[in-house]
Amino acid sequence: MLTPTLAARWHALTAPLLPDAAHCEAELRRLAAAYEAPERHYHTLAHIENLLDRVGAHPLQDAVVVELAAWFHDAVYNALRADNEAKSAEWALAFLQSTSLAPARCERVADLIRRTQDHTQPQPPTDADLLLFLDADLSILGAPVAAYWAYARQVRREYRLVPDLLYRPGRRKVLAKLLAAPVLFHTPSLREELDAAARRNLQAELDAWEQGGLPAE
Template sequence: MLPDALAARWHALTAPLLPAAAPRQAELQRLAAAYSAPERHYHTLGHLENLLHQVARFPLQDAAVVELAVWYHDAVYHALRSDNEEKSAEWALAFLAQTTLGPARAARVADLIRRTHDHTQPQPPADADLLLFLDADLSILGAPAAAYWAYARQVRREYRLVPDLLYRPGRRKVLARLLEAPVLFHTPALRAELDAPARRNLAAELAAWERGGLPAE
């Protein structure tokens, strides 16, 4: 079920861009249905709420653009596909074409979404909004251990069609790549808050997979 506070936040964000309530409500229902799909366990409305909370903690140069990117960044999510970010960006652009946002800012929303495809790639060091958005998307890595293990299990359930024989080496590769990244969090405040626990969590999960699998709940 879509929380009332989340719906209110959507309408506060989009009403200045699209005064007509009906298309805004219809789009909200589409997004809520996508994030609530039964095959999703981590990439849900809860993940969306966490990102909105994280980006709201810090000043932004263009808060509307960043929040729109948050809403759409996992609008399309199929665990076994590699084009989720592109499809999510296309969905965002289709809606934003109905609004007064303007093509340059709409393109910026799409670019932010596309950049979530690989968090280990170098990013423009002066793009504060982008860096905060990416850090927010990774913030679960630095969560308390219990929340992190819940996340790890949720991601595994999203890949439930992949047997452990194949999932284990793939997940180990992802974890190792994150651990090897010299910078996980670009925003100084989030780096100070999350980097050390994130690396502990990643190392613990990697060790678990090297032993054979995630610990029981």
Template structure:
């Protein structure tokens, strides 16, 4: 892992947990998870992109540290054929944060943010800017350039490589259709203005190829 990511982790967690060995052990566990052989999109590259987004928007967030913690843990458990990845990732976050000085309220917030990534099309609390930013940043890839989006689509397919083509296309079509039919893809004005149109074009194009 790049030193900068390790530095970010320790800068974030050192004030909460003086025990460097414990912090390093959790970092090692997270690194192994995100670098697992079956990962192609849900990797440390994704984590780095989200952390960069949080850094840029830190002044607009109520609790940037909580959002950063949610970023680190939100895809820690990712098995393509399971439906409880977000719940398991939130559970891992809770277990680690219980060993820190982070307040119980903020620990619950981290878990809440992670759990809300289970379905980006579900209604979201309109008065929770940190949650809305986190969800939008997590979906930023949908509004990437056409070439980058196509790479992302290939990476997702690789993560579902054990699923036969026919079944994968059927499932993927449902996901894409659900996203396209969502009245709101991006909840914050900045993301919406910059990415919504491109995201819907990318989604529609992938849907046509399936």
């Protein structure tokens, strides 16, 4: 849901880059429509708000770039496609070209978005903004147990067109890959807060799928 608070955050971020308030408002409405589409259950504006809260709680080298990446990183989300991050980056660039943001910073936004495609890939160890952004995007993994199971069910609903026969092995592969990653959270404070809980949650979901499926609500 697009709350007044979230809308205000968007306008505070974009107004200095684009004085055309109507253009900023129109882009916000486009994003809100995408994130609140009926087929979405986890990748919604609630996820964006959580990500903004997470990155906003830490010092950033370029807060504007990171917050823009947060807003656009799941703008395109089709559970049956593998190019969502690339398409989301394209959407971001299309909007940012109308702003005063320098081209290098526009490309930086797009790069942050593209890197969310696979959180288990090696990342530049000194790129603090990137590492915090990726960690914040994964923070749901370390949520309290009830919140994690709600997330797992929401993701399953986003893949509702995929039968369990196909979803189960695919999801198990994703969970196992995350569990095998030597580092889930690169930012020391988030690693301390979330890593142990995330691994417990991931293992519990993997066990559930190996035993037949998610537990009932």
